[in-house]
Amino acid sequence: MNDCGKLDQVRMEAERVSLHVLGLAETRWTSSGQVNTNGWMLYYVGDDNVHQRGVGFLVLPKTVKSVLKVQPISDRIITIRLNAKPKPITIIQIYMPTTEADDEEILSKYAMLPKVVDECPKKDRLVVMGDFNAQIGADRHHMSCGRYGVGEANEHCPAVRKTEKPWIDDLAIQDLILQRRQAKLNNFQSPEYRHLCKAVKTACRRAKRKWLDDVSAEADKSFRSGNSKQTYQLIRQISGRKCPQAGIGIKDENGEILYEAASIRDRWTEYGTQLFHSVAPRLPQDERRxxxxxxxxxxxxxxxxxxxxxxxxxxxxxxxxxxxxxxxxxxxxxxxxxxxxxxxxxxxxxxxxxxxxxxxxxxxxxxxxxxxxxxxxxxxxxxxxxxxxxxxxxxxxxxxxxxxxxxxxxxxx
Incomplete structure (x- = not known):
């Protein structure tokens, strides 16, 4: 896209196939920012010096107002969060190194991806797309394209997971889980599978205990320093308590359910007046200035x-x-x-x-x-x-x- 007219060609192609959000890889634009092209908004990030790598999103004009946040991570990863129903959508666009790159660079970029996934809101619909420059394979171990991949996964195939259990972030535990899953597919009654089940439970139990100790120590430290907000956030992580959801209506004094917004507002006004009404005798007014x-x-x-x-x-x-x-x-x-x-x-x-x-x-x-x-x-x-x-x-x-x-x-x- 660094050549003149390439952006217009991409935009016209997106209009032809009626796309709302188009992920772009290898844009070859420097720095980061946003560009308006005929109503479409391009969010991009690239290298600061050379016209190499780079990722971005091209968003339809009527979809731009649904954009909640765009976060450039690096010249190979960018995220966008959209307001959607029933849940918001977080899209991660990536452009990973090829096998010709150094192993250290490849591993560092792939190690960055799980961290980006963990930082996404837990309740969002998550989409990870782009050019992985890796062979996914036909198995379902990596939860990327299911059983419809081609060939076998190579060593650089990413394992993208979004777990609700923050203590299962160790690569050793994830490898044990993958081995247990494969053993279950082969023969779930085999001694190997039973042995892996015990190993996974033991590893997860130790990891959870360590995670609880670390979070508890951090909560105690924040409490002693007077940071009550962070203390409650850490306690909420440990307890896992969720905020109760409100009902679809409210009852009046006679027990009848009100559904209209105006009626509910009037009922809350009436209840609040009764709740905060003071019956204590008023003190005599002092006439002095x-x-x-x-x-x-x-x-x-x-x-x-x-x-x-x-x-x-x-x-x-x-x-x-x-x-x-x-x-x-x-x-x-x-x-x-x-x-x-x-x-x-x-x-x-x-x-x-x-x-x-x-x-x-x-x-x-x-x-x-x-x-x-x-x-x-x-x-x-x-x-x-x-x-x-x-x-x-x-x-x-x-x-x-x-x-x-x-x-x-x-x-x-």
């Missing part, structure tokens, strides 16, 4: 400290502003927050976005239709958390002396 109650002004150092405490990776509130955006603003954001907070401190009126939150419902039981069997999460504006943190720190000065030693362990100040 706010500045007389708390003469100290909000200091810039307090705002900076509160902004630093904003956690990363949290969803935005009604204003669509993330905590990372506030942190990245530097002194400009600090001065702006100073003006807003001073206005709130003097008038006692909060911005409307700061007083509203978005309620997210998560089912505790898979497929439940009961509102009471859902967990609610409030998405607050991160800017309001800055003022709330300042107020919390000021209240801690008065509350801490009132907490008994027996209750100190539950204190979060």
């Amino acid at each position: 706010p500045e007389l109650l708390e003469p100290e002004i909000i200091m810039l150092s307090e705002i900076r400290t509160a902004i630093k405490k904003l956690k990363a990776g949290k969803a935005a509130g009604q204003d669509g502003i993330y905590g990372e955006m506030i942190k990245a603003g530097g002194e400009t954001v600090v001065q702006a927050m100073k003006e807003i907070i001073d206005n709130i401190w003097n008038t006692g009126e909060w911005p409307s976005d700061w007083t509203q939150s978005e309620i997210i419902t998560l089912p505790k039981v898979p497929g439940t239709l009961e509102c009471s069997k859902h967990r609610t999460i409030s998405l607050l504006c991160h800017a309001s958390k800055v003022l709330l943190e300042i107020i919390r720190c000021r209240l801690a000065h008065y509350i801490m002396p009132q907490i008994a030693e027996e209750q100190f362990w539950i204190c979060c100040w």
Whole structure:
């Protein structure tokens, strides 16, 4: 494709056969990027210096809007993720070295492919295609083209697998599994097959134990360093717990199932009002001006400290502003927050976005239709958390002396 007019020829051929996504190998384009050609989008990656190797994808204009991510791995591997139904699709396009290349280069490129496969989302439909420059063979050991291959697999034929068990990544275990599979095809009652079954179970048991020890040690390290997000992610890997799926509807107060989106929204509004309605007696209003109650002004150092405490990776509130955006603003954001907070401190009126939150419902039981069997999460504006943190720190000065030693362990100040 390095010659003039080659890209147009490839595009016209893709249009003739009505392709949506066309994988390209040996494009011979340098660097990486994307090119629009008559509405079609070409995503490519190649060598930085010479016009050799290179892979890419040519995507139909109406399919471009379904592209979620394009990730160039090297000048021989590129991946693309498409939004599709019922599941997203991840396509890996490869161009492997020929047998004339050095063995070290061949092995390194083929060793890279399983790592790329493991990094793909587990729930996606996976397609691995391209020019392997290898003879696949007619057996089904490599799960590439099934029994319809030609001849026998050569030594460079890749073994592409996507396993749900992360501890089965050792080549020795995979070779044992292949030997057991072949022994089962020959004679599943033979002593060789029974011996291989025991060997596979023993190897997998040891590998799983080692994997659990490593993940547990990493989780303990992240917990001690205060990284709670990574800790929960590692614990989720060990437990294997999946998030319960929501039901197709929701029940009203009378037990009838609601299916319409508007009716479900009204039901959640009614339930949320009852859930968060406070029956506690209201304290008498103090008619004194706010500045007389708390003469100290909000200091810039307090705002900076509160902004630093904003956690990363949290969803935005009604204003669509993330905590990372506030942190990245530097002194400009600090001065702006100073003006807003001073206005709130003097008038006692909060911005409307700061007083509203978005309620997210998560089912505790898979497929439940009961509102009471859902967990609610409030998405607050991160800017309001800055003022709330300042107020919390000021209240801690008065509350801490009132907490008994027996209750100190539950204190979060």
